[in-house]
Amino acid sequence: AAGVIQSPRHLIKEKRETATLKCYPIPRHDTVYWYQQGPGQDPQFLISFYEKMQSDKGSIPDRFSAQQFSDYHSELNMSSLELGDSALYFCASSLSPTEGRRFFGPGTRLTVL
Amino acid sequence: KQEVTQIPAALSVPEGENLVLNCSFTDSAIYNLQWFRQDPGKGLTSLLLIQSSQREQTSGRLNASLDKSSGRSTLYIAASQPGDSATYLCAVRPHSGYGGSQGNLIFGKGTKLSVKP
Numbered sequence: 676a677a678g679v680i681q682s683p684r685h686l687i688k689e690k691r692e693t694a695t696l697k698c699y700p701i702p703r704h705d706t707v708y709w710y711q712q713g714p715g716q717d718p719q720f721l722i723s724f725y726e727k728m729q730s731d732k733g734s735i736p737d738r739f740s741a742q743q744f745s746d747y748h749s750e751l752n753m754s755s756l757e758l759g760d761s762a763l764y765f766c767a768s769s770l771s772p773t774e775g776r777r778f779f780g781p782g783t784r785l786t787v788l
Numbered sequence: 789k790q791e792v793t794q795i796p797a798a799l800s801v802p803e804g805e806n807l808v809l810n811c812s813f814t815d816s817a818i819y820n821l822q823w824f825r826q827d828p829g830k831g832l833t834s835l836l837l838i839q840s841s842q843r844e845q846t847s848g849r850l851n852a853s854l855d856k857s858s859g860r861s862t863l864y865i866a867a868s869q870p871g872d873s874a875t876y877l878c879a880v881r882p883h884s885g886y887g888g889s890q891g892n893l894i895f896g897k898g899t900k901l902s903v904k905p
Contacts, residue, residue: 708893717877717895718832733892765831775820775839775881777893779832 677701679780681766687786688756696751696783700768706730707749708777709741710765718765724749725772756787790815790882794896801868802904809863809899811878816856819881823852823863826875826898835876836863840883868903875900 680699688694700707706725710718711734720733724743735741738756743749753760763784767777791814801807811821820839824832836845836852838861844853851864861878879893 710893717897718879718893720892720894731892763829767832775822776834776837777822778834779824781831784829 679766679768679778681764681780681783683783684781685784685786687788689788690756690758692756692787694753694756694785696753696764696766696785698749698751698766698768698780700747700749700766701778704768704770704778705747706769706772707743707747708767708769709735709749709751710767710779712763712765712782713759714762716762721751723772730772753785758787761785761787790818790880790894792878792880792894792896794876794878794899796899797897798900798902800902800904803868803870805868805903806864806866807868807901809865809876809878809901811861811863811896813859813861813880813894815882816859817883818856819883821852821854821861821878821880822893823850823861824877824879826877828875832877865901868901870903870905873901873903 682697708723709721712718721735723731727743741751763782765782767779793812795810822837823835838854849866854861875898877898879895
């Protein structure tokens with residue numbers, strides 16, 4: 676069965692650089708969620724989209740922005756990277772905002788040097 | 789504010805044992821609760837989802853229960869195997885009518901399980 680696809684899987688950036696992470700949800704899933712998991716931490720919700728509109732916002736820094744496109748894939752744009760942004764970034768999708776089960780992608784490991 | 793706690797933080801058992809992982813949450817106004825498995829440096833694999841109106845869900849050797857009124861869930865793993873070694877996370881989705889949001893899953897910090905051959 677198709678799963679959530681994230682790219683790239685690994686990314687190394689310098690401080691103050693920008694990064695773009697991509698997420699391709701499971702086919703027919705119209706809702707996408709982004710989470711950040713720091714080393715040894717539990718995942719923290721950043722932002723979600725439903726039908727290309729932002730549906731909910733969590734602890735996403737102002738330096739980050741995201742959007743969902745017409746094909747339902749989503750991109751997380753991160754600017755002015757800081758050392759503390761080093762983390763695993765997960766994307767999840769669901770059939771709808773009300774459909775409970777979230778399916779997570781394998782994550783993008785971002786390292787900021 | 790919803791908080792999710794998982795006890796124990798780590799657990800080591802010999803192969804073949806049955807075991808229980810615990811999850812508690814402070815606000816019973818939840819939409820559902822989901823158990824995940826995470827291997828080191830990997831993504832989250834959804835194991836079981838329990839809606840707020842349900843008491844338990846079963847999948848193979850896994851059984852998850854939910855007692856919403858007491859703010860507790862347990863994940864029961866029968867006949868544990870070395871391949872079960874991973875970190876198990878529970879996450880609640882707050883009910884949006886109670887200041888929560890539909891997007892947010894609130895995770896516990898996980899129980900790191902090690903099953904020894």
